[in-house]
Amino acid sequence: MTTNANTTTETTTDTSITLEKKPLWKKSAFLKELVTNKALFLMLLAPFTLIFVNYYIPMFGVIIAFKNFNYSDGFLRSPWAGLQNFRFLFMSDAAWQITRNTILYNLFFIVLGLVFALLFALSLNELRNKFMAKFYQSVIFLPYFLSWVVVAYLVLAFLDPNGFYNKTVVNLLNLESVDWYASPKYWPYILVLVNLWKNIGYGIVIYLAGIAGIDQEYYEAATLDGANKFQQIKHITIPFLVPFMVVTTIINLGNIFRSDFGLFYQIPMQQGLLAPATEVLDTYIYKALITTGDLGMSSAAGLYQSIVGFFTVLLANWVVGKISNENRMF
Amino acid sequence: MKTKNIKRPVEINSIKPTTNLVLNVIFSVYCIACIAPLILIFMVSITDQASLATNGYSFFPSKISLDAYRYLFSDLGKLLRTYGITIFTCVVGTFFCVLFTMLYAYPLSRKTFKYRNFFAFFIFFTMLFQGGLVPWYILYTKYLNLQNNLLALIMPPIMNAFYVLVAKTFFSINVPDSVLEAARIDGASEFKIFRKIVIPMSTPVIATVALFSSLAYWNDWYLCLLYINDPKYYNLQYSMYQALRSLQFLTSSLVPSSSAASSLANVPGETLRMAMAIVGIGPIIFAYPFFQRYFIKGLTIGAVKG
Numbered sequence: 001m002t003t004n005a006n007t008t009t010e011t012t013t014d015t016s017i018t019l020e021k022k023p024l025w026k027k028s029a030f031l032k033e034l035v036t037n038k039a040l041f042l043m044l045l046a047p048f049t050l051i052f053v054n055y056y057i058p059m060f061g062v063i064i065a066f067k068n069f070n071y072s073d074g075f076l077r078s079p080w081a082g083l084q085n086f087r088f089l090f091m092s093d094a095a096w097q098i099t100r101n102t103i104l105y106n107l108f109f110i111v112l113g114l115v116f117a118l119l120f121a122l123s124l125n126e127l128r129n130k131f132m133a134k135f136y137q138s139v140i141f142l143p144y145f146l147s148w149v150v151v152a153y154l155v156l157a158f159l160d161p162n163g164f165y166n167k168t169v170v171n172l173l174n175l176e177s178v179d180w181y182a183s184p185k186y187w188p189y190i191l192v193l194v195n196l197w198k199n200i201g202y203g204i205v206i207y208l209a210g211i212a213g214i215d216q217e218y219y220e221a222a223t224l225d226g227a228n229k230f231q232q233i234k235h236i237t238i239p240f241l242v243p244f245m246v247v248t249t250i251i252n253l254g255n256i257f258r259s260d261f262g263l264f265y266q267i268p269m270q271q272g273l274l275a276p277a278t279e280v281l282d283t284y285i286y287k288a289l290i291t292t293g294d295l296g297m298s299s300a301a302g303l304y305q306s307i308v309g310f311f312t313v314l315l316a317n318w319v320v321g322k323i324s325n326e327n328r329m330f
Numbered sequence: 331m332k333t334k335n336i337k338r339p340v341e342i343n344s345i346k347p348t349t350n351l352v353l354n355v356i357f358s359v360y361c362i363a364c365i366a367p368l369i370l371i372f373m374v375s376i377t378d379q380a381s382l383a384t385n386g387y388s389f390f391p392s393k394i395s396l397d398a399y400r401y402l403f404s405d406l407g408k409l410l411r412t413y414g415i416t417i418f419t420c421v422v423g424t425f426f427c428v429l430f431t432m433l434y435a436y437p438l439s440r441k442t443f444k445y446r447n448f449f450a451f452f453i454f455f456t457m458l459f460q461g462g463l464v465p466w467y468i469l470y471t472k473y474l475n476l477q478n479n480l481l482a483l484i485m486p487p488i489m490n491a492f493y494v495l496v497a498k499t500f501f502s503i504n505v506p507d508s509v510l511e512a513a514r515i516d517g518a519s520e521f522k523i524f525r526k527i528v529i530p531m532s533t534p535v536i537a538t539v540a541l542f543s544s545l546a547y548w549n550d551w552y553l554c555l556l557y558i559n560d561p562k563y564y565n566l567q568y569s570m571y572q573a574l575r576s577l578q579f580l581t582s583s584l585v586p587s588s589s590a591a592s593s594l595a596n597v598p599g600e601t602l603r604m605a606m607a608i609v610g611i612g613p614i615i616f617a618y619p620f621f622q623r624y625f626i627k628g629l630t631i632g633a634v635k636g
Contacts, residue, residue, distance in 0.1 A: 136357040158370070313458050
């Protein structure tokens with residue numbers, strides 16, 4: 001029975017004509033498979049349903065971006081609105097601003113995250129005291145485990161009008177006090193710093209794993225040839241990590257239209273004055289949906305993000321495939 | 331740092347002691363930067379409210395007071411309730427996350443299963459394209475009626491394409507077909523094979539998925555923000571978020587209204603907020619040494635192949 005099923009898969013690729021002529025065959029092959037592997041299908045049933053509900057129904061739900069949605073008529077019966085929602089979205093200043101913010105923040109996160117994680121991982125790897133290296137790594141990884149709410153507390157403790165900066169640092173160094181939560185110009189730096197602080201530990205772990213995978217013989221040979229540490233890093237470690245760095249960067253670039261909602265929602269504490277500097281696609285969509293209840297604008301921005309994001313990911317994958325085929329995602 | 335070590339042969343290929351010293355100093359400073367914010371909010375939480383108002387937040391409180399904690403614990407019931415919500419969603423969610431991930435990933439790793447590519451693509455596609463917040467929100471609130479329902483906190487993170495891919499890779503590398511074939515010849519059913527052979531062989535990947543998902547559930551405030559507006563169902567992170575937004579939340583909702591009204595004048599406001607944060611962060615800090623070791627192991631399992 002299994003051999004029969006195997007030949008079916010091969011013949012389906014042959015010509016489309018056989019498929020069209022015998023739709024029943026395909027159907028019966030599926031039924032046969034259903035009977036042979038009924039246990040496997042049963043296992044898949046519950047998770048499959050959950051994926052369908054959680055991910056696929058909302059995918060069909062994107063049609064509301066082309067509708068004049070109201071709650072009583074729902075997804076299907078709400079009247080069509082054509083491209084009106086998109087016209088409103090792209091005529092507003094917001095569209096340009098949130099797109100620019102999303103892309104710029106992500107670019108900084110990607111570049112700085114790469115550079116600092118790599119520098120830290122390389123240095124940790126060279127420390128003479130391995131116990132201390134492990135200790136440092138553990139401490140640096142700690143912020144990754146905190147939720148954005150907790151991080152918002154920590155940032156507030158420093159930046160509050162009554163906080164550490166404005167009461168202690170200002171007195172100590174004789175500076176002007178700053179109303180941080182009303183001064184948008186500082187926030188690009190703050191958010192980049194906070195994001196780096198929280199997530200760098202993750203990058204370090206990944207790079208250290210990559211370094212640990214390099215064969216020690218290369219280093220022994222290099223030492224015999226008289227290469228110093230710096231030369232070894234430059235000519236052995238980094239070249240080994242390059243493919244990995246390239247792939248990660250491209251994948252991150254593919255996700256450039258998606259942003260970490262928690263960072264941009266929690267850390268600026270939803271201060272309206274900061275919006276020009278801190279509003280990104282995800283926070284805009286959330287606010288349009290919940291705060292202002294503008295479903296048209298919100299769903300149009302959401303679909304815009306989904307579609308552009310989809311194509312950047314496809315593009316990223318294509319580029320990765322060109323560079324090193326084994327690392328492509330699909 | 332340790333000059334006597336230089337002479338050991340293993341240490342020949344090392345960085346210079348001065349470089350080592352400089353790196354150690356840099357890392358020490360950075361580690362302080364990682365810990366200091368946590369210490370600062372702890373210090374604020376044990377500062378006397380009146381002295382906080384004049385001196386601001388400081389690492390060295392001029393006057394120590396445990397009023398904030400006394401106030402916070404004055405009605406333990408509500409605090410325990412938010413903890414209970416978080417622990418319940420975390421335990422139940424993680425259980426189903428692990429179970430469903432295994433159930434979905436195992437058939438995908440079976441080479442004799444003809445439709446495995448279809449089902450693999452079915453979950454993988456969710457990484458590429460999402461419907462976005464708005465249709466999902468409407469689905470949950472209008473069609474599934476999950477507003478103020480704990481299911482809204484449990485359901486969304488259960489199926490995650492990344493976990494399924496990690497588990498599937500693990501199965502196809504570590505559970506050889508020959509073992510499964512032998513069990514089948516012995517007359518074991520698929521479910522028995524799954525329970526008695528596949529699951530016991532997969533403890534590393536089960537632990538990984540469990541760690542990742544329990545962290546996600548524990549730290550979740552987003553689902554609460556979207557779907558919960560009844561304070562009865564607030565989880566820990568969301569209560570902390572509310573306390574951050576307004577001190578009023580702490581005095582009105584977390585502490586009994588009768589006692590709040592009578593002693594509103596001497597509510598330790600800002601210190602209370604920070605005490606709430608410390609009570610919320612505590613478990614993460616205590617679990618951290620254990621957690622991070624296995625987390626790193628799990629990350630490297632997942633990194634074997636994307």
